[in-house]
Amino acid sequence: MTELLHVSGGPTKPEIIAVSLSKLDLADGCRFFDIGCGTGAVSIEASKMVRDISICAIDAREEAISVTKKNFEAFKINNAQVFSGESSDILEKQEVGSIDCAFIGGTKNISRVLEVLAEKKAKSIVLNAVRIETVVNVINKMKELDLFEEALHIIVSRSAPITGETMFKPENPIYIVVGKSGKN
Ligand SMILES: C[S@@+](CC[C@H](N)C(=O)[O-])C[C@H]1O[C@@H](n2cnc3c(N)ncnc32)[C@H](O)[C@@H]1O
Incomplete structure (x- = not known):
């Protein structure tokens, strides 16, 4: 089985x-x-769900860009462009083209990123966050841009062995904020 870096x-x-x-x-x-593609794991999973997806992965860290490129090669993700830099700057560029679905895994400069996604008429936006301040900021900004649909708080506990039996260990809670264009 191919291992994700x-x-x-x-x-x-x-x-x-x-x-x-x-x-x-x-x-x-x-x-x-x-x-904020990090490892590119979200793009890899997205590519398994639909046919002929066209992927644009962006991260400000060179380390993440290098790992994403290696993971895309290992998982045979062919229809992808990988951009290094601040996502709000890259999204503004003409050559990135239209945006149907945007997953946001990194929330630096999030207000500007959301503004550019709204300008580009991204149809569907899903953001992950761990900090409540980020969530409040994102909900308010999405409401201002007429994008906000819902927010979720997800807690996953995973089984772990304990003296031959099984217990559950909680993982860090995650907030998921969902935005859609054309709300009204
Ligand atoms: C939590 S990690 C994302 C993990 C990723 N979803 C994965 O599965 O590997 C957040 C990433 O977002 C990037 N990031 C945060 N804000 C950014 C921005 N405004 N522009 C570009 N990259 C950003 C960080 O460099 C970091 O690699």
């Missing part, structure tokens, strides 16, 4: 990826943006 902050846990992608309205041939 890791980088600090990633990969996003599979259960969180599953819920996040279920909220994104992925469709065959869609243009998917992985903003």
